[in-house]
Amino acid sequence: AQKVTQAQTEISVVEKEDVTLDCVYETRDTTYYLFWYKQPPSGELVFLIRRNSFDEQNEISGRYSWNFQKSTSSFNFTITASQVVDSAVYFCALSEADGGATNKLIFGTGTLLAVQP
Amino acid sequence: DGGITQSPKYLFRKEGQNVTLSCEQNLNHDAMYWYRQDPGQGLRLIYYSQIVNDFQKGDIAEGYSVSREKKESFPLTVTSAQKNPTAFYLCASSIWRGLNTGELFFGEGSRLTVL
Numbered sequence: 001a002q003k004v005t006q007a008q009t010e011i012s013v014v015e016k017e018d019v020t021l022d023c024v025y026e027t028r029d030t031t032y033y034l035f036w037y038k039q040p041p042s043g044e045l046v047f048l049i050r051r052n053s054f055d056e057q058n059e060i061s062g063r064y065s066w067n068f069q070k071s072t073s074s075f076n077f078t079i080t081a082s083q084v085v086d087s088a089v090y091f092c093a094l095s096e097a098d099g100g101a102t103n104k105l106i107f108g109t110g111t112l113l114a115v116q117p
Numbered sequence: 118d119g120g121i122t123q124s125p126k127y128l129f130r131k132e133g134q135n136v137t138l139s140c141e142q143n144l145n146h147d148a149m150y151w152y153r154q155d156p157g158q159g160l161r162l163i164y165y166s167q168i169v170n171d172f173q174k175g176d177i178a179e180g181y182s183v184s185r186e187k188k189e190s191f192p193l194t195v196t197s198a199q200k201n202p203t204a205f206y207l208c209a210s211s212i213w214r215g216l217n218t219g220e221l222f223f224g225e226g227s228r229l230t231v232l
Contacts, residue, residue, distance in 0.1 A: 009157070035220065043226040044121075045160075045207065050220050091159065103148055103211045104175070105221065109159040 002027050004094050006108035013082055014116050021077040021111045023092030029053075033095040034068065034075045035105065040088045051075065082115045089113070119144050123208050123224035130195075130202070130231050138193045138227045140208035147212065149191035150221065153177060154205040163206075166191055195229060203231045 003026040013019045025034065032053045037045040049059060051068050059066045063080045079086055089110045096104035121142045130136045142149065148167045152160040162175030166185040180199025185191055191210075195202045205228050209221040 004159075037221075037223075043205070043207075045209075045221070045223040047220040047222070103221065104150075104162060104165065107152075107160040109157060 002094060002096065002106050004092050004106055004108035006090075006092055006111050008111045009109070010112045010114070012114045012116060015084060016081050018078060018080050019082050019113065019115075021079075021090050021092075021113065023075045023077065023108060025073050025075065025092070025094045027073075027094060029095075035093040035095075036066065036075075036077050037091045037093065038088045039091065039110070045091065048077075079113075082113075084115050084117055087113060087115045121208055121210055121222055121224035123206075123227050125227060126225065128227060128229045130229060132231055133197045135194055135196050136202075136229065138195070138206055138208075138229070140191045140193065140224060142189055142191075142208075142210045142222075142224075144210055144222060145188070146210035146222070147188070148210060149185070150209040150211075151175075151181070151183065151191070151193045152207045152209065154207060154226075160207065163193065202229055204229060 005024045034051045036048040038048055039045045049066055056068050065078045067076045089112050091110045092108045093105040124139045150165040151163040153163055154160050161177050163177055163181050164172055164175050164183045166172035169185055169188050172183050172185050180196055182194045205226050207226045208224045211221050
């Protein structure tokens with residue numbers, strides 16, 4: 001069965017701390033996509049990254065970095081030197097195992113990150 | 118600016134009433150989606166549409182209906198048959214790339230409360 005698990009329900013850190021959000025997935029597909037979205041208090045989900053299953057290179061974008069490891073079925077997200085503006089709910093998502101017939105995504109339950117000043 | 122507009126942002130409904138949530142996009146995207154978000158449960162797919170005049174049920178379609186008469190519009194009706202309609206509803210759209218799964222673009226959501 002396809003599933004995305006975000007075991008951390010809530011994380012609280014103090015500004016400038018580094019924080020890692022965990023994501024573990026299950027899929028029967030050999031080709032799949034993984035995503036991270038940010039949901040600030042305004043409500044809309046903001047796309048952060050998409051990763052193809054064949055590309056295991058880690059990615060860095062400013063203070064954000066992602067570690068994709070197929071061996072452990074994990075796609076973790078690290079924020080370096082966190083800021084108050086990083087406070088949000090973060091969702092990890094996996095593409096549906098339908099060979100790409102749709103763009104349906106399976107979402108994890110989200111991790112609420114609170115960055116204290 | 119290009120984007121997805123959902124309305125209303127907040128909506129209150131009495132039990133037994135149908136209510137329609139609006140979703141409009143000007144991104145020229147082919148595919149549109151409706152998700153429901155409940156605390157601690159993430160996002161669950163209600164309906165999706167890949168082309169005009171066609172739509173498919175998602176994981177929790179019971180008690181909901183949709184239409185896709187225009188490319189830019191995908192309204193969701195929450196009917197009185199929906200047992201627990203109080204939730205946050207998110208509309209999304211994406212480019213249709215066939216075998217490549219593209220990212221979803223989301224609206225700001227509509228919060229429905231049943232009194």
